[in-house]
Amino acid sequence: MTVEASTPAGERMTLNMGPHHPATHGVLRIVVESDGEVVARCTPDHGYLHRSIEKIGECVEWPMFVPYTDRIDYVCAMNANLAYCVAVERLLASDPATTVVVPRRAECIRVLVAELNRISSHLIAVGAMAMDVGAYTPFLHGIAQREAVNDIFEKLCGQRLTYNYVTIGGVAFDLHDGAVAEIAAFLDQFEREMQRFNRLVTTNTIFRDRCAGLAVVDAAQAIAWGLVGPNLRGSGVDFDLRRDESYGIYGELDVRVPKGEAFAGRHGRQGDAYDRYVVRLLEIQESVRLCRAVLQLLPPAADKPADPLGGHQAEVSKILRKVPKGAVHVRTEAPRGEMGYWIVSDGGKVPFRVRCRTGSFTAAGMFQHVMRGIFLADVVAVIGSFDVVVPEIDR
Amino acid sequence: MTGLGHAVDTLAAWLAGGPPGWFAVTLAVLAVWVAPLLLLVFPVAAFGQILERKIAAAIQRRKGPNSAGLDGPLRLVFRAVLCLLPRERQDRAFAAFCNLVPVRTALLWSRRLGLGQFVADGIKMLGKEDIVPRGADGAVFRFAPYLALVGAFLPWCVLPFAQHLVMLETEVSALFVLATSGLVVVALKMAGWGSGNKWSLLGGMRAVAQLVSYEVPIGLAVGGVVLWCGTMDLHAIVGQQYAPGVFTLLGWNVCQGPFLLLLLLVFFVAGLAECQRSPFDMAEAESELVSGFNTEYSGLRWGMFALAEYTEMLLIGALVATLFLGGYQSPIGEQWLLLLPTWLETLLHALILGAKTLVVFLLMMWIRWTLPRFRVDQVMRLAWLVLVPLALLSLLGIAVTLLVAGGTTEGMAYGRLAARPRPDLSWLPWLLLWIVPVLAAVVLVRAANARYGGRHPALRRLTGEGA
Numbered sequence: 001m002t003v004e005a006s007t008p009a010g011e012r013m014t015l016n017m018g019p020h021h022p023a024t025h026g027v028l029r030i031v032v033e034s035d036g037e038v039v040a041r042c043t044p045d046h047g048y049l050h051r052s053i054e055k056i057g058e059c060v061e062w063p064m065f066v067p068y069t070d071r072i073d074y075v076c077a078m079n080a081n082l083a084y085c086v087a088v089e090r091l092l093a094s095d096p097a098t099t100v101v102v103p104r105r106a107e108c109i110r111v112l113v114a115e116l117n118r119i120s121s122h123l124i125a126v127g128a129m130a131m132d133v134g135a136y137t138p139f140l141h142g143i144a145q146r147e148a149v150n151d152i153f154e155k156l157c158g159q160r161l162t163y164n165y166v167t168i169g170g171v172a173f174d175l176h177d178g179a180v181a182e183i184a185a186f187l188d189q190f191e192r193e194m195q196r197f198n199r200l201v202t203t204n205t206i207f208r209d210r211c212a213g214l215a216v217v218d219a220a221q222a223i224a225w226g227l228v229g230p231n232l233r234g235s236g237v238d239f240d241l242r243r244d245e246s247y248g249i250y251g252e253l254d255v256r257v258p259k260g261e262a263f264a265g266r267h268g269r270q271g272d273a274y275d276r277y278v279v280r281l282l283e284i285q286e287s288v289r290l291c292r293a294v295l296q297l298l299p300p301a302a303d304k305p306a307d308p309l310g311g312h313q314a315e316v317s318k319i320l321r322k323v324p325k326g327a328v329h330v331r332t333e334a335p336r337g338e339m340g341y342w343i344v345s346d347g348g349k350v351p352f353r354v355r356c357r358t359g360s361f362t363a364a365g366m367f368q369h370v371m372r373g374i375f376l377a378d379v380v381a382v383i384g385s386f387d388v389v390v391p392e393i394d395r
Numbered sequence: 396m397t398g399l400g401h402a403v404d405t406l407a408a409w410l411a412g413g414p415p416g417w418f419a420v421t422l423a424v425l426a427v428w429v430a431p432l433l434l435l436v437f438p439v440a441a442f443g444q445i446l447e448r449k450i451a452a453a454i455q456r457r458k459g460p461n462s463a464g465l466d467g468p469l470r471l472v473f474r475a476v477l478c479l480l481p482r483e484r485q486d487r488a489f490a491a492f493c494n495l496v497p498v499r500t501a502l503l504w505s506r507r508l509g510l511g512q513f514v515a516d517g518i519k520m521l522g523k524e525d526i527v528p529r530g531a532d533g534a535v536f537r538f539a540p541y542l543a544l545v546g547a548f549l550p551w552c553v554l555p556f557a558q559h560l561v562m563l564e565t566e567v568s569a570l571f572v573l574a575t576s577g578l579v580v581v582a583l584k585m586a587g588w589g590s591g592n593k594w595s596l597l598g599g600m601r602a603v604a605q606l607v608s609y610e611v612p613i614g615l616a617v618g619g620v621v622l623w624c625g626t627m628d629l630h631a632i633v634g635q636q637y638a639p640g641v642f643t644l645l646g647w648n649v650c651q652g653p654f655l656l657l658l659l660l661v662f663f664v665a666g667l668a669e670c671q672r673s674p675f676d677m678a679e680a681e682s683e684l685v686s687g688f689n690t691e692y693s694g695l696r697w698g699m700f701a702l703a704e705y706t707e708m709l710l711i712g713a714l715v716a717t718l719f720l721g722g723y724q725s726p727i728g729e730q731w732l733l734l735l736p737t738w739l740e741t742l743l744h745a746l747i748l749g750a751k752t753l754v755v756f757l758l759m760m761w762i763r764w765t766l767p768r769f770r771v772d773q774v775m776r777l778a779w780l781v782l783v784p785l786a787l788l789s790l791l792g793i794a795v796t797l798l799v800a801g802g803t804t805e806g807m808a809y810g811r812l813a814a815r816p817r818p819d820l821s822w823l824p825w826l827l828l829w830i831v832p833v834l835a836a837v838v839l840v841r842a843a844n845a846r847y848g849g850r851h852p853a854l855r856r857l858t859g860e861g862a
Contacts (some may be wrong), residue, residue, distance in 0.1 A: 135767035262855055
């Protein structure tokens with residue numbers, strides 16, 4: 001619901017929400033002009049976490065940029081790795097001489113880790129959203145499950161947050177012994193756990209009524225403002241890059257795309273905060289299904305244990321010393337929506353340009369528009385519903 | 396005599412050995428009013444804080460405080476008692492004492508339960524700088540926490556802890572409770588305004604709007620009980636809830652028909668709002684207002700607000716018990732309790748009241764760590780469009796019951812208080828009183844559910860029910 005601010009512009013109170021506010025995820029600053037409890041105007045202010053990652057991309061060699069992609073979105077580092085690697089592979093494929101074929105097992109592992117990371121990223125999103133609305137407990141339950149995913153990743157690549165696992169041409173390590181059983185067991189208990197999570201918070205009347213009809217973005221607006229990923233689908237647009245512009249082995253998988261349908265019922269509208277939230281939960285379910293499907297597809301490990309990924313790593317590094325001239329823009333579906341890389345090569349071993357397009361940036365641009373006339377208490381809920389992650393905005 | 400209550404009068408007269416002078420009266424007031432509050436409510440509230448942290452931890456599948464035991468305080472005690480001995484001998488004695496099996500076990504459990512946590516927290520709080528921000532209104536800012544404490548503690552004066560343990564006997568104690576607890580509103584407003592911080596100001600405004608609104612349903616709920624019992628004296632209200640026979644709890648107000656049960660719910664929900672507990676913690680909503688009215692407070696002043704909040708929670712618990720759950724009376728076999736020696740009876744009564752309070756307290760914590768927070772407009776809507784009409788409905792129901800029941804019998808009240816008449820319900824009207832409104836409520840709820848309760852199939856899939 002929205003209320004018109006009645007106080008004239010000069011008499012309103014200006015509130016600085018952030019950069020150090022307990023509820024703005026990271027160092028996001030929002031300047032709120034409030035008329036009592038009603039937000040009259042709000043202006044997001046970015047740049048507190050700018051680290052020049054794209055400029056760094058012009059200074060380091062092609063494979064050396066992968067660890068930096070981790071830092072672009074550390075909540076789902078696997079997907080960030082994957083996006084860059086897929087883009088470079090696409091560029092390499094422009095010349096048959098430099099084409100890199102990713103081994104099938106590596107492709108499967110890529111999808112597996114990407115979907116697991118999507119699960120853990122969405123857990124942060126929905127947990128933080130519940131926390132913003134005032135329920136502290138679901139966040140911790142979500143974190144507990146995310147920890148389980150992190151445990152799997154730690155065994156896989158030694159890291160819990162910034163993995164540097166997906167490499168150009170494959171993945172850094174093969175699955176560890178017993179990984180398949182471990183992941184299958186995790187998925188089983190995770191599904192039950194999510195049902196409890198949903199009974200606790202998703203269907204809670206207070207939570208539903210807080211989010212129903214809040215910050216409604218209809219489909220046309222969502223497209224016009226460039227929303228991507230779950231935010232776009234929450235508005236009822238049926239679009240998912242994994243299905244519509246597939247990469248890797250996503251084409252072989254049956255990717256189902258949930259979209260917002262005014263889940264909140266009576267007071268809800270398509271594209272409100274609750275829809276965006278529920279779409280994330282439905283995507284978690286889909287990711288669980290995709291993980292199981294990939295575990296079925298996974299070919300047996302290579303015979304030579306020392307070289308589980310087809311023994312072409314040395315070859316790939318040789319190719320990467322001379323990447324063919326050209327430019328390519330490749331989009332992938334990360335948890336926060338489209339993560340696209342525009343990379344330009346001048347034929348050397350260092351990229352000429354690396355430009356990243358991320359979902360949080362456009363979502364944050366939407367704040368000014370949707371936050372007019374809502375209550376101050378809902379500002380954080382709206383931020384949570386768009387699931388912005390600040391390093392992704394500032395890069 | 397002094398108008399300060401029976402207990403003060405008696406003690407002052409005993410101290411002075413005749414008609415008491417001002418010194419004896421002051422001593423008696425300190426002994427009867429202040430000391431029990433300090434000795435009882437402070438530790439209980441501090442213990443409540445540990446309890447809350449443990450319960451929150453259990454709900455969130457953490458361990459909570461699990462390292463701070465009572466070893467440190469015990470060592471301090473040893474140091475103090477054996478201060479004349481050299482340090483090594485003190486330590487040796489302490490180690491020997493701690494090695495005794497029961498002591499070792501007790502210390503282990505105190506660590507596991509984090510019992511030393513409130514000592515540690517208290518010392519930490521005392522050590523913090525008392526900061527008054529530059530833009531703050533100094534005097535208002537400094538005074539607010541004291542006022543909050545006063546508002547939280549004063550109502551305890553009239554609460555009957557046991558048959559012979561009431562600090563201040565007055566005919567209008569129910570009104571006294573409502574009036575004095577209203578002081579907290581002023582304190583929160585002062586804190587919000589005096590801090591010179593926009594978040595605090597918003598928190599203070601929210602607190603005032605919320606507290607003032609919820610005084611209405613609370614007042615109506617208390618009014619319903621007063622109407623039923625025919626007295627404003629809390630002690631008499633407790634006495635009215637006595638019933639002869641083994642199952643004393645049949646006399647409790649909550650068993651006197653669905654309208655009083657409804658009033659209990661209204662009182663509890665409004666009470667949650669009165670002590671700013673989740674889901675009504677908008678005034679200090681962390682995720683919205685940083686910390687609301689106490690954003691700028693630190694150290695002991697912050698601690699006073701925290702203590703006031705816990706004291707108020709306990710107060711709501713005690714009031715729920717007093718007004719609806721028979722006060723200090725035992726649920727079964729109250730009349731046998733009365734045969735015990737006075738000191739034992741008093742102790743048992745106080746413990747029973749404490750247990751009932753604790754149940755309500757635990758319920759509040761369970762709610763806090765489970766539910767999300769209401770929004771400002773929803774809080775107001777709940778107060779004015781749900782709780783007030785429900786309370787009015789109950790008032791009407793109680794009035795009609797009193798009218799229909801017609802004759803009254805002698806009250807069952809015992810102790811110092813005179814018996815007051817109460818409605819005479821034989822089992823048939825009693826049963827009808829329950830069945831008719833409950834049936835009506837069930838029909839209404841089912842109709843509402845059929846109309847609005849349909850859940851989207853995707854949500855049903857998410858929660859694992861159906862499909």
